[in-house]
């Protein structure tokens with residue numbers, strides 16, 4: 001699975017998802033979406049709350065309603081398996097970015113992400 005740039009910025013993200021504040025935020029979104037996947041309307045599958053985008057510097061639970069949506073595990077997996085913007089960027093940046101993420105240097109990761117996105121757009 002190829003992670004998106006936004007996924008890479010927040011490695012520590014997994015820790016945030018254990019936070020009680022995320023658990024509460026997650027419930028708010030599930031409730032808003034009627035405890036059903038917004039794509040396939042499935043209510044039987046395991047439901048997960050997906051971040052449509054990550055705003056740098058914001059905690060998982062600090063994201064606006066518009067940035068969050070309820071997906072079943074199938075649709076969620078499909079969403080994250082979409083071709084990544086990272087696919088088009090040079091290995092040099094990709095390697096640096098992975099390293100910055102690995103050591104948890106978010107400032108460097110954000111700078112590299114900016115650089116990468118500028119290159120992708122160019």
Ligand SMILES: [Zn+2]
Nearest residue numbers: 049050051076
């Ligand atoms: Zn997601």
Ligand SMILES: [Zn+2]
Nearest residue numbers: 037040072075
């Ligand atoms: Zn679904």
